[in-house]
Amino acid sequence: MKAILIIADGLGGRPTDYNGKTCLESANTPNLDKLSDIGINGLLDPIRPGVRPGSDTAHLSIFGYDPEKVYTGRGVFEALGIGMEVKDGDICFRANLATVDDDFRVIDRRAGRINEGLKEIEKAINGIEMEDVEIIYKSSVEHRGALIIRGENLSHNITDADPHKVGVKVTKVKALSREKSARRTAEIVNKFIQKSYQVLKDLPINRKREREGKLPANIVLLRGASIKPEIEPFHELYGIEGSAIAGGALYLGIAKAIGLKAIKPEGATGRKDSDLISKVKAALEELDEGKDFVFIHFKGADSCAHDHDAKSKIEFIERIDQAVGYLLENVDLDDAHIAFTGDHSTPIEFGDHSADPVPIVIAGKNVMPDDVKRFSERAAMKGGLGRISGRVIPILFGYCDWLEKFGA
Amino acid sequence: MKAILIIADGLGGRPTDYNGKTCLESANTPNLDKLSDIGINGLLDPIRPGVRPGSDTAHLSIFGYDPEKVYTGRGVFEALGIGMEVKDGDICFRANLATVDDDFRVIDRRAGRINEGLKEIEKAINGIEMEDVEIIYKSSVEHRGALIIRGENLSHNITDADPHKVGVKVTKVKALSREKSARRTAEIVNKFIQKSYQVLKDLPINRKREREGKLPANIVLLRGASIKPEIEPFHELYGIEGSAIAGGALYLGIAKAIGLKAIKPEGATGRKDSDLISKVKAALEELDEGKDFVFIHFKGADSCAHDHDAKSKIEFIERIDQAVGYLLENVDLDDAHIAFTGDHSTPIEFGDHSADPVPIVIAGKNVMPDDVKRFSERAAMKGGLGRISGRVIPILFGYCDWLEKFGA
Numbered sequence: 090m091k092a093i094l095i096i097a098d099g100l101g102g103r104p105t106d107y108n109g110k111t112c113l114e115s116a117n118t119p120n121l122d123k124l125s126d127i128g129i130n131g132l133l134d135p136i137r138p139g140v141r142p143g144s145d146t147a148h149l150s151i152f153g154y155d156p157e158k159v160y161t162g163r164g165v166f167e168a169l170g171i172g173m174e175v176k177d178g179d180i181c182f183r184a185n186l187a188t189v190d191d192d193f194r195v196i197d198r199r200a201g202r203i204n205e206g207l208k209e210i211e212k213a214i215n216g217i218e219m220e221d222v223e224i225i226y227k228s229s230v231e232h233r234g235a236l237i238i239r240g241e242n243l244s245h246n247i248t249d250a251d252p253h254k255v256g257v258k259v260t261k262v263k264a265l266s267r268e269k270s271a272r273r274t275a276e277i278v279n280k281f282i283q284k285s286y287q288v289l290k291d292l293p294i295n296r297k298r299e300r301e302g303k304l305p306a307n308i309v310l311l312r313g314a315s316i317k318p319e320i321e322p323f324h325e326l327y328g329i330e331g332s333a334i335a336g337g338a339l340y341l342g343i344a345k346a347i348g349l350k351a352i353k354p355e356g357a358t359g360r361k362d363s364d365l366i367s368k369v370k371a372a373l374e375e376l377d378e379g380k381d382f383v384f385i386h387f388k389g390a391d392s393c394a395h396d397h398d399a400k401s402k403i404e405f406i407e408r409i410d411q412a413v414g415y416l417l418e419n420v421d422l423d424d425a426h427i428a429f430t431g432d433h434s435t436p437i438e439f440g441d442h443s444a445d446p447v448p449i450v451i452a453g454k455n456v457m458p459d460d461v462k463r464f465s466e467r468a469a470m471k472g473g474l475g476r477i478s479g480r481v482i483p484i485l486f487g488y489c490d491w492l493e494k495f496g497a
Numbered sequence: 498m499k500a501i502l503i504i505a506d507g508l509g510g511r512p513t514d515y516n517g518k519t520c521l522e523s524a525n526t527p528n529l530d531k532l533s534d535i536g537i538n539g540l541l542d543p544i545r546p547g548v549r550p551g552s553d554t555a556h557l558s559i560f561g562y563d564p565e566k567v568y569t570g571r572g573v574f575e576a577l578g579i580g581m582e583v584k585d586g587d588i589c590f591r592a593n594l595a596t597v598d599d600d601f602r603v604i605d606r607r608a609g610r611i612n613e614g615l616k617e618i619e620k621a622i623n624g625i626e627m628e629d630v631e632i633i634y635k636s637s638v639e640h641r642g643a644l645i646i647r648g649e650n651l652s653h654n655i656t657d658a659d660p661h662k663v664g665v666k667v668t669k670v671k672a673l674s675r676e677k678s679a680r681r682t683a684e685i686v687n688k689f690i691q692k693s694y695q696v697l698k699d700l701p702i703n704r705k706r707e708r709e710g711k712l713p714a715n716i717v718l719l720r721g722a723s724i725k726p727e728i729e730p731f732h733e734l735y736g737i738e739g740s741a742i743a744g745g746a747l748y749l750g751i752a753k754a755i756g757l758k759a760i761k762p763e764g765a766t767g768r769k770d771s772d773l774i775s776k777v778k779a780a781l782e783e784l785d786e787g788k789d790f791v792f793i794h795f796k797g798a799d800s801c802a803h804d805h806d807a808k809s810k811i812e813f814i815e816r817i818d819q820a821v822g823y824l825l826e827n828v829d830l831d832d833a834h835i836a837f838t839g840d841h842s843t844p845i846e847f848g849d850h851s852a853d854p855v856p857i858v859i860a861g862k863n864v865m866p867d868d869v870k871r872f873s874e875r876a877a878m879k880g881g882l883g884r885i886s887g888r889v890i891p892i893l894f895g896y897c898d899w900l901e902k903f904g905a
Binding site: 458483 | 513
């Protein structure tokens with residue numbers, strides 16, 4: 090028996106998406122509809138009804154963890170996802186290269202999506218000296234990266250420096266708790282951000298960009314302060330070894346944090362140009378090579394919805410459907426169970442994660458099929474799974490007969 | 498107003514059970530279908546979705562208790578169920594008479610389902626002397642029994658000695674926690690099991706059985722170590738006095754643990770040959786004699802499914818249906834509410850408890866009926882109860898107008 094979980098990021102939508110329908114309803118999805126037909130359907134509140142999920146907290150919840158207990162923030166997953174080593178006590182951040190004016194007013198949160206001189210910038214940031222603590226920065230793609238502050242008596246209970254909008258000053262980081270360590274860490278971060286401007290503003294790559302009329306990467310904006318979470322490893326919790334196939338650092342990082350083998354296949358970018366079939370192929374290889382469980386993450390639909398772009402989201406969902414078709418051609422549903430769902434809704438008009446539930450379907454030989462024949466938010470309301478809150482993995486593994494009995 | 502809860506153990510199934518249908522779907526169940534028709538239907542996750550229930554934890558959850566909080570293990574229910582007195586601090590076990598070779602390798606976990614000399618064996622086991630602790634063994638039916646270790650500084654945080662399969666050695670019991678008391682109890686249990694072999698192997702009954710080519714009951718295998726759970730009595734929780742009608746020791750024990758009057762009527766065996774009508778008659782008597790609530794447990798369907806025997810499970814479900822018919826003839830649904838469900842699914846192919854939900858129906862004058870007209874896993878998906886997690890008793894008692902208001 091094998092188990093496959095596919096999460097289409099930001100899958101769900103609203104009737105305001107596109108001509109009175111959601112993007113998923115508007116898309117042509119013969120393969121997902123086939124899954125719905127043979128499987129059991131329902132609505133999933135990724136965390137619980139009335140909670141607006143982050144992608145990270147939603148994934149933890151879907152994997153069977155309680156994000157209220159284990160989640161410490163996003164930064165640690167970003168750091169793990171781009172291959173940084175995270176030690177106990179490290180404070181991890183998602184780090185954006187950005188452009189500010191002399192007054193620390195944000196001109197661009199992405200430094201013109203800079204895609205050059207990243208090694209030079211990385212070296213400069215890692216050269217920043219701070220009293221008592223070590224600074225470790227790693228660049229990933231374009232303006233993206235992660236940063237670790239390593240030292241004694243630090244806390245992740247601090248606010249973001251990234252103001253999340255342009256035209257305003259970089260936010261002064263504050264302590265979120267009364268611990269001395271939180272106040273100390275906030276001071277360190279504020280000092281670091283000042284220093285990052287000092288070392289970056291006159292860096293040759295930035296001088297060159299300014300001469301070319303491009304925006305310089307003259308500051309590091311930090312957000313999502315977090316520590317290594319205390320999470321029971323997936324294989325200890327379920328007794329199952331699994332792999333995760335994703336393009337985005339966050340998802341690879343979550344996979345690493347829970348002890349799944351994290352794979353970013355050739356062509357997987359975490360963007361809407363990602364090669365979805367190559368992800369399915371990588372998943373099939375993992376199963377062939379002996380893994381019992383594989384998780385595939387498709388990011389693009391969420392990105393399109395963040396851009397308020399209904400047509401692109403519909404197109405991306407249709408590409409996902411084709412990838413699912415490829416999977417169905419290569420998997421024996423007498424010997425595998427598949428769950429397909431989203432980690433949250435991202436409606437087109439809102440352009441951000443919403444608390445609306447997402448449709449879910451589970452198919453495989455042990456599943457009692459319902460009457461639903463179409464995979465959509467509306468059709469799923471009538472499904473036999475009803476409305477469930479997170480915990481997709483234990484439900485999927487239940488069909489695979491992999492759960493330990495609770496009691497006797 | 499009266500309330501009746503009927504639990505058919507292991508009731509639920511999968512489409513793989515029998516010709517593409519579950520055993521329940523395959524059975525002819527006019528009386529259960531009548532309940533569905535007049536009542537409200539749904540799917541019950543005995544504990545919650547994605548949890549594979551034991552019969553004991555499932556019953557606690559259905560009765561409105563949180564098994565994560567109150568469950569300490571199975572042994573105490575077995576001990577109570579066969580009439581043993583359990584004191585605070587006692588460590589209780591389910592005890593099997595079994596057959597091992599000189600090397601403590603298990604030949605038969607049930608000592609050939611021995612059904613003779615049980616008093617002689619009981620006396621021999623109770624004669625075993627251990628330093629500091631008292632051994633109390635009671636035989637129930639065939640190879641089954643329960644054992645209590647009574648003394649100071651004992652813990653139930655230990656593993657099973659029963660390897661749950663043949664051909665392997667009796668498992669060395671280990672501490673599951675770091676407490677000194679757990680290590681001490683593990684040592685005591687290991688020593689006791691050695692001693693049980695010493696006193697049993699040459700017992701006249703076993704010599705006789707060996708001469709007759711039968712398997713001797715030459716060892717006691719212990720499992721399900723547990724202590725008296727801290728449970729709020731049923732009548733204090735709900736203000737309702739009730740009785741439980743069951744054949745199996747486990748269910749009678751759970752009933753006693755929560756303070757229900759436990760009744761094993763004539764002909765109730767806890768096996769598939771059990772007299773189901775006699776159970777219904779006993780329940781009706783309890784109601785007649787003034788009890789407000791009665792719980793009836795039917796075990797057989799689960800046993801058939803554990804034996805992978807679809808036809809017997811179907812037949813047993815049909816016998817349950819006839820017993821429900823007898824009940825419906827003798828109960829006034831204008832003055833009673835009936836809930837009928839299972840404590841978990843036991844699919845035929847898997848042959849053990851699965852995490853699949855079970856159908857549930859509640860009928861009576863205060864119930865809003867839905868459109869479901871057939872009692873089955875598939876039909877229940879469309880019921881008005883939706884998908885619920887445990888807590889059947891509070892829902893049933895809600896219809897009876899017996900619940901205290903929470904708030905004002």
